[in-house]
Amino acid sequence: MNAVPIIIPAIAADGSLYPVEKLKVHTDGLFHLAVSIFIFDGDHLLIQKRASSKYHCGGMWANSCCTHPHWEEPLEQCAHRRLSEELGISVSLLPRLVVEYSADVGSGLHEHEKVTMYTGTADRATxxxxxxxxxxxxxxxxxxxxxHAEIAQNPESFTPWFRIYAERYPELTF
Known part of the structure; x- marks a missing residue:
């Protein structure tokens, strides 16, 4: 049985959205929507090591959670959905920034994203x-x-986008 392709919103030159299969946006380097989440407990940030089996950047460290909204899915709903799917958690989120970046993510794939960044807080003890x-x-x-010490010492252990975030948006990595 073949998996149903995931359709996500790509962004046309005029700013309008159009549906594209998720892998195609990465193979073709199409500009598309994404969500990144940063969960804090005081001066600590929750980070995750992506599963080695992921189609890109497997085994690398990233921010708390990141994903692409499904076609016509509201961004905040997407953020909450993915926190639950990936980490099994639910926390309140606040939108913080909307940024754009472009990066080679290996294996002939490329990210070119308009990212809405969310922050949330949690008590890591509970x-x-x-x-x-x-x-x-x-x-x-x-x-x-x-x-920042780990990124400086072993940059290849971190996803390209997380390294970009740490450099360009230090307020989101603290």
Whole structure:
């Protein structure tokens, strides 16, 4: 049985949205919508190690959660859906920034995204994280200094977009 392709919103030159299969936006480097989430507990940020089986950037560390909305799915609904699917958690989220970036993510794939960034807070002592092993290999909480030191020492251990976020938007990585 073949999986039904996921259709996500790509962005035309005039700013209008049109539906495209998710893998096609990455193989063709099409500009598209995305969501990135940053969950904090005081001076700690929740990060995740992507499952090694992911179609790109498997086994690399990323922000708390990131994804693409399905066609016609509201962005905030998408953010909550994906937190639940990937990490098994639900927290209140606030939209923070809308940014654009472009990056080679390996294996002939390219991200060119208009990203709505959300932040949320949680108590790491009581938050019960139940990651889907097909999505997430590991989670941990890091401080700003730990994160930036690790990125400087082993940049290849972090997804291209997370390295971009840490450099360009330090307010979201603390």
């Amino acid at each position: 938050l019960r994280i139940e990651p889907d092993p097909l999505e997430v290999e590991e989670t941990r909480w890091v401080t700003r200094d730990q994160l």
